[in-house]
Amino acid sequence: MLQEESDLSLIIAQIVQKLKGSNLYSQLERQAWASLQRPEIKLESLKEDIKEFFKISGWEKKLQNAVYSELSVFPLPSHPAAPPEHLKEPLVYMRKAQGSWEKRILKSLNSMCTELSIPLARKRPVGEQKELLNKWNEMGTDEPDLSLFRPVYAPKDFLEVLINLRNPNYENGDSLSFRTHLGLIQVPLKVKDIPELGALGRSASNKVINKKQNMGPRKQDPNQREGEFPRNDSKEKFQDKGCTTGLKHNNPRLEQEKECFVELGLNIGQLGIDDSTQVPPELFENEHVRIGQKVLAEQDSAAAQQYIRQGSPTALRAELWALILNISSQPEDVLYYEQLKTNVIQHDLLVDSLIYKDVKLTASNDDYYFVFEDYLYQVLLCFSRDTSVLSHFAFNSASPPKSYIRGKLGLEEYAVFYPPNGVIPFHGFSMYVAPLCFLYHEPSKLYQIFREMYVRFFFRLHSISSHPSGIVSLCLLFETLLQTYLPQLFYHLREIGAQPLRISFKWMVRAFSGYLATDQLLLLWDRILGYNSLEILAVLAAAVFAFRAVNLMEVTSLAAAEAVLADLSTLKVMPLLQIFLFATVT
Amino acid sequence: MSRVLVPCHVKGSVALQLQEITFKNYYTAFLSIRVRQYTSAHTPAKWVTCLRDYCLMPDPHSEEGAQEYVSLFKHQMLCDMARISELRLILRQPSPLWLSFTVEELQIYQQGPKSPSVTFPKWLSHPVPCEQPALLREGLPDPSRVSSEVQQMWALTEMIRASHTSARIGRFDVDGCYDLNLLSYT
Numbered sequence: 001m002l003q004e005e006s007d008l009s010l011i012i013a014q015i016v017q018k019l020k021g022s023n024l025y026s027q028l029e030r031q032a033w034a035s036l037q038r039p040e041i042k043l044e045s046l047k048e049d050i051k052e053f054f055k056i057s058g059w060e061k062k063l064q065n066a067v068y069s070e071l072s073v074f075p076l077p078s079h080p081a082a083p084p085e086h087l088k089e090p091l092v093y094m095r096k097a098q099g100s101w102e103k104r105i106l107k108s109l110n111s112m113c114t115e116l117s118i119p120l121a122r123k124r125p126v127g128e129q130k131e132l133l134n135k136w137n138e139m140g141t142d143e144p145d146l147s148l149f150r151p152v153y154a155p156k157d158f159l160e161v162l163i164n165l166r167n168p169n170y171e172n173g174d175s176l177s178f179r180t181h182l183g184l185i186q187v188p189l190k191v192k193d194i195p196e197l198g199a200l201g202r203s204a205s206n207k208v209i210n211k212k213q214n215m216g217p218r219k220q221d222p223n224q225r226e227g228e229f230p231r232n233d234s235k236e237k238f239q240d241k242g243c244t245t246g247l248k249h250n251n252p253r254l255e256q257e258k259e260c261f262v263e264l265g266l267n268i269g270q271l272g273i274d275d276s277t278q279v280p281p282e283l284f285e286n287e288h289v290r291i292g293q294k295v296l297a298e299q300d301s302a303a304a305q306q307y308i309r310q311g312s313p314t315a316l317r318a319e320l321w322a323l324i325l326n327i328s329s330q331p332e333d334v335l336y337y338e339q340l341k342t343n344v345i346q347h348d349l350l351v352d353s354l355i356y357k358d359v360k361l362t363a364s365n366d367d368y369y370f371v372f373e374d375y376l377y378q379v380l381l382c383f384s385r386d387t388s389v390l391s392h393f394a395f396n397s398a399s400p401p402k403s404y405i406r407g408k409l410g411l412e413e414y415a416v417f418y419p420p421n422g423v424i425p426f427h428g429f430s431m432y433v434a435p436l437c438f439l440y441h442e443p444s445k446l447y448q449i450f451r452e453m454y455v456r457f458f459f460r461l462h463s464i465s466s467h468p469s470g471i472v473s474l475c476l477l478f479e480t481l482l483q484t485y486l487p488q489l490f491y492h493l494r495e496i497g498a499q500p501l502r503i504s505f506k507w508m509v510r511a512f513s514g515y516l517a518t519d520q521l522l523l524l525w526d527r528i529l530g531y532n533s534l535e536i537l538a539v540l541a542a543a544v545f546a547f548r549a550v551n552l553m554e555v556t557s558l559a560a561a562e563a564v565l566a567d568l569s570t571l572k573v574m575p576l577l578q579i580f581l582f583a584t585v586t
Numbered sequence: 587m588s589r590v591l592v593p594c595h596v597k598g599s600v601a602l603q604l605q606e607i608t609f610k611n612y613y614t615a616f617l618s619i620r621v622r623q624y625t626s627a628h629t630p631a632k633w634v635t636c637l638r639d640y641c642l643m644p645d646p647h648s649e650e651g652a653q654e655y656v657s658l659f660k661h662q663m664l665c666d667m668a669r670i671s672e673l674r675l676i677l678r679q680p681s682p683l684w685l686s687f688t689v690e691e692l693q694i695y696q697q698g699p700k701s702p703s704v705t706f707p708k709w710l711s712h713p714v715p716c717e718q719p720a721l722l723r724e725g726l727p728d729p730s731r732v733s734s735e736v737q738q739m740w741a742l743t744e745m746i747r748a749s750h751t752s753a754r755i756g757r758f759d760v761d762g763c764y765d766l767n768l769l770s771y772t
Contacts, residue, residue, distance in 0.1 A: 043738075043739075081655050103771055107771075120768070121765065123763075168685075169685050386756075387757070402769070407767075
């Protein structure tokens, strides 16, 4: 069809444009030039010979991974008539809500600035620069006076904004009718039901395979080295392995469900369940580890993403995540990190104090993460200076705050973003980084992984958008699942004034970091990477409520409900998810 | 759902050759399009449906597709889109949840005029048959092969020269200065 072809060429053109600015492009160029020396490269068939060379030497695989990474991150190109705001967020009222929320944050930051008489940014004097450089690896020992600083906002403030989100075109009469949502979120976004949550994983992986197959040699060849993308054999193997749905019911909806998070099915091995001490490792664990090593040897991102849906062995996790996120520590990346470090040393930002305060309040008080305090500073301070993060605002409903150089108000040549990466940290932000410290010990690699995780997933947890993985959809999904499958519990909690979302919101905003035990959290984040979606957070939140339903039915106040759900550190994530998705009686 | 059809009439004085219709949806679930074509005789033309219940919102009760930009092309229509005198858009929204529904920023594109034929000079369209080139000495490569290879290499260098990189430099300050006023609200 004409439409699909033109869509495809548009996608290809977009990806090529993006990859042209990357490291990989210059490396491929260099490799191509160097390969001209090789005897098998003949001038008449230059294009084919170089393509063949790339295939054999593994460069094609790297290119494939880069393209796959772009496909996963970037949304499809939108309609040519659509303005750029439409790509950020298609619904106008949500854009407006995000805009006013941002204005509130800016006002809060500005007032903190004027009250404390601290500049937003200042250049550090040379002495201070030297001092910071010496202390770089132990910034945690510093005890600056942060008592006057307060976090710009906390998750509960954000929840209030979401609760008040209204669509002006929606019939929201004052009287209770079938239109009123019983939960806190009142916007009619489309969320999946348990049956469809199943189809999630299957369709996502199929879409990408089809795209890759269709991308044959392109019509206009600006870069002759890109060629066909053959299907990976090992990937086919997993699909055959993980696809047998043993549980058949007469109910076709339940059938579909098994398909979705199919890889989490009851009859399929999972790390987090089938690697416990009672289960002999020959049954599942050994084979799974062996396949994992094979995937790493192949260096195929798509295969790794499929593999990790069943969980990742601890020993392989760091490399698998790096492969899926397409992070390879090149000298250029280390250099880039060092440059960011220099920027931190040269300029002092108000945001730095916010970061310090946040780390001291959250991660330093956590039994699991306090040892990583210094790493957290090293990552978060550099993150604030990283202008490459600005590119994700093209598909983020949020916009980076703007400011002008002192004395040049209104002059566009002196307009800058503040902070340089456009992200203002909130209370609990450092918890996004903390679990990663268990996997990566080298600061520049830890930094790259965090940055990639942020621009793929975490930004959606604190901006107002209609995206299926956005926090609004997650809240609505949570409430809908609870209402549909635990109606008695939902009604009871609502009656006692303990709306379930008030308790689970903080879990979802932090992606459960700091609430679950670390090994369980990493198993959960394995699935986030595997399914390229945050919906599993909402499903887990509902599953936790389902698990503690008996106790919750007996409470009579919000405080008591919070107490029942205060400690999640003993929970095992995978059994909870399996019970909720596959063993709930409907 | 209202039973009164809200007319959305596009009347042209000139016969339209429709190529594409573009619009921004606003909570319309289904779209039908009917056209009336010019007829040679003075018989009143009939309304013909060229698009029937095209789905804009997969779930009329939820926001999916509610504010999307949509393009409809000639090849998606059920009938021939030549010589159109009137166009009628019929919007349907079965869900009672929405206060209003419409389409915005409606744009209709005609088929572009065909490029006028240019007469080429005789020597371009009927090239003189070239003479047989003199046989070169042994040891020299075939000139046609060399020329094709050189052409390929030239094409490669042209492409490399034409490609720009869009990578950022990474500076956030202006000439080394990052002394800021307060954050701006606009």
